[in-house]
Amino acid sequence: MKTIETFTSKKTTVILFGLFLSLFLFSNQLQAQSIQVKGIVKGKTYEETEVLNGANIFLKGTKTGTSSNKKGEFTFPQSLKAGDVLEISYLGFITKRVKVSANSTYLIVTLQEDDNQMLGALNSNKRFKSKRNKE
Numbered sequence: 001m002k003t004i005e006t007f008t009s010k011k012t013t014v015i016l017f018g019l020f021l022s023l024f025l026f027s028n029q030l031q032a033q034s035i036q037v038k039g040i041v042k043g044k045t046y047e048e049t050e051v052l053n054g055a056n057i058f059l060k061g062t063k064t065g066t067s068s069n070k071k072g073e074f075t076f077p078q079s080l081k082a083g084d085v086l087e088i089s090y091l092g093f094i095t096k097r098v099k100v101s102a103n104s105t106y107l108i109v110t111l112q113e114d115d116n117q118m119l120g121a122l123n124s125n126k127r128f129k130s131k132r133n134k135e
Contacts, residue, residue, distance in 0.1 A: 034079035039107030041068045043093050052090050060085040
């Protein structure tokens with residue numbers, strides 16, 4: 001009788017140990033799939049690098065996004081997965097795409113200044129003439 005009870009208790013122990021081990025591995029896998037992303041957005045001009053207040057950060061292909069605060073810091077409003085792409089943009093700077101990886105919990109993004117040039121020349125062949133009456 002003792003051998004049957006010992007065998008049953010060992011079997012129960014092994015089953016419980018296997019259950020706890022599988023739950024532990026499954027919970028770690030779930031944590032690795034969702035990533036909470038925070039970061040800071042900076043802009044590099046010809047003279048200096050400064051933080052950008054109001055930079056736009058969007059998840060590519062969606063309308064989900066946020067913007068940076070006065071210190072250039074942001075927290076993305078939803079959890080992301082490895083492989084998602086964030087698009088960071090700011091007026092006068094080149095839009096940057098950042099691919100989220102498993103260790104991308106804090107991003108430091110530096111945008112490069114965009115060289116905006118006007119196409120064509122100014123029309124200055126005519127001299128300015130006021131349409132006001134001379135009094």
